[in-house]
Structures are given as structure tokens and as C-alpha cells.
Amino acid sequence: MSKQRHPFYFNFSSGDYYLLVIKNFFLITFTLGFYIPWAIVSEKKYINSSINLAGNNFAYHGTGKELFLGFLKIFVLFISVSFYFSFLSHNGLDILLAISVLVFYALMILSLPYVIHNSWKYDMAKTSYMDKRFFYDSDFKAFLIEFAKEGVLLLCTFFIYFPWYITNLTRHLCDNTRIGNIDIRFEGKGGQLFGIMLKGILLTMVTFGIYLFQHRANVIKFFHENIKLYQDGKEIEVKSRIGGGDIFINVVTFTLITLLTFGLGLPYAILKSKQLFIETLSIEGDVDFESFEQSPSYDDQYVNNLGMSLDEGVDAVF
Secondary structure, three states, X not given: OOOOEEEEEEOOOHHHHHHHHXXXXXXXXXXXXXXXXXXXXXXXXXXXXXXXXOOEEEEEOOOHHHHHHHHHHHHHHHHHHXXXXXXXXXXXXXXXXXXXXXXXXXXXXXXXXXXXXXXXXXXXXXXXXXXXXXXXXXXXXXXXXHHHHHHHHHHHOOOOOHHHHHHHHHHXXXXXXXXXXXXXXXXXXXXXXXXXXXXXXHHHHHOOOOOHHHHHHHHHHHHHHOEXXXXXXXXXXXXXXXXXXXXXXXXXXHHHHHHHOOOOOHHHHHHHHHXXXXXXXXXXXXXXXXXXXXXXXXXXXXXXXXXXXXXOOHHHHO
């Protein structure tokens, strides 16, 4: 008995998106960048509301106000650091300047796990399907331990460990995420990704870059098709039909639309590109949409307060 297939659709209106891009551009310009959090949220709301699965659209519930406080803190920090570096430079304190720059970038790198964890937690809590929110149920300490362990192995192997590094972090994020009464699992292995990457590097060199498009498709399929969904113990598979030819045509089309319209067609090119990656996806299995219920661990009060407590504005600048 064949599994029931539910394809994703990306139903967009290029006219509406153009108006959104124009509005965001002028408001960001007139507010000297302070409108960026609201622009990010409006973009996410438009994209999510255009994605359809089984007759229902996704939705994004974040607000610009929630991002703004964190964004403002980051803005003040960068202005302060810039003035500090300028002061050291004008006073000839080159050694102290060099040390300060190294410390600053080291702190930026050390903040990555905080940024990744909180951005994912916020975006999951603010994304819904059929009025049911996604939920990321992992504390920062658990993610930090995983990130640090994988980071040490990455450095000790001179980045050869990268396929395992990115695979294991993806597994941590997915395995602690759910939507309604559906659990999400990532079953990809680092060794599989290593083989894909090694093959991609070798064949790309042999074919003078031609294989790069198929390599990109293979990596995308690896991450998508290793996501498994479980509802009441039943497995639901994620399938991707994307191929190297699709990506090649997308790159050529994207470039031509952008160049021939002197950049004016960029928003349309972006939407067509998103449409390709979304509409080559589907889920296969016996999904019971009628019994789709909210996750038992979902806390509405927690979600409502999340924006003010996590400094998600970091997501607005990274």
C-alpha cells in the first residue's frame, strides 16, 4: 500500500511582495535602520503565510517590538565598541587596539551558541500550522554542552569533523522540536554527509565546477530526507524531489531576472527561488490532520513572554 503524499505549495503574489519590499526599504532608510526588526518580522509573516500544506497555511506570530529591545542593545554595543576602537587608534595605542579586536571577535564567536539556541527557540515558538505552535524543548545549558563538545572535536580535527559537527547540532535542534502532537527527529549521520561532501569536492574539481549544482542538491536532500515525523508512533517521511538541474536553472533564472531588470526584478527572483525549494518538498505517510492537537508541553504564557526575555534581537543582526 503506497503512502499518502502531501506536497508543499508556495502561493505568492509578486505584487504584494514588491509593496512589502518597497515599504520596508523606505522605512528602514527614514528611520536610519531602526525599522529593521519590523521589516524582518513582516518578511517572515509573508513567507510563512504563503506556504501551504494540505490546504492549510503556516503562520508567523512574532512582532517587531519583541525584536527591537534586543536589536537596540546590539546597536548600542556596536556603536560603543566602534568609538572605543577609534579612541585607541587615534591615541596610538596599537597594541591595546589589537588585543581589544581579538577579544571582541572571540566574544562574538563565543556568543554563537546563545544566538543559535535563542533564535531557534523564538522562531519555533512563533511559527504555527493549523493554529498549533512549534515548540523547542531544550534548555540553553544542554545546547551549550553539545555545541562546546562538537566545537572542540571540530578544532582538534582541523575542521575534518565538520560533517559530524553540523549533523549533530542539527539533530539536537530537531530532536527537541515538535509541532502539535507530532515529534520531529533528525536521523542523518555525519559519515553520510562526509561521503556526500567528499564526492562533491572531487567531482566538482573533475568536472570544472559543473557538478557543484548536483552536489548542492544532494546536500539539501540529505538534510530534508533525514527528517522524520512521528504521530502516535506512526512514521511520516519528508521527501525532496530537487535535482542538480533544478538548481542550475534556478541560478541562471535568478541571475538573468536580476541583471536584465537592473535589480528591479530581485524580489520576484527571490520568490521564485523560494518556490523551487519549497515545492520540491512533500511529506509521505498517514498523517491524521483531524486529530492534530497542541503539544502537551506548549505553554501559551511562556510564548507570550518569550520575546521580552531572550533578547531575540540578536537574530535581527546575524
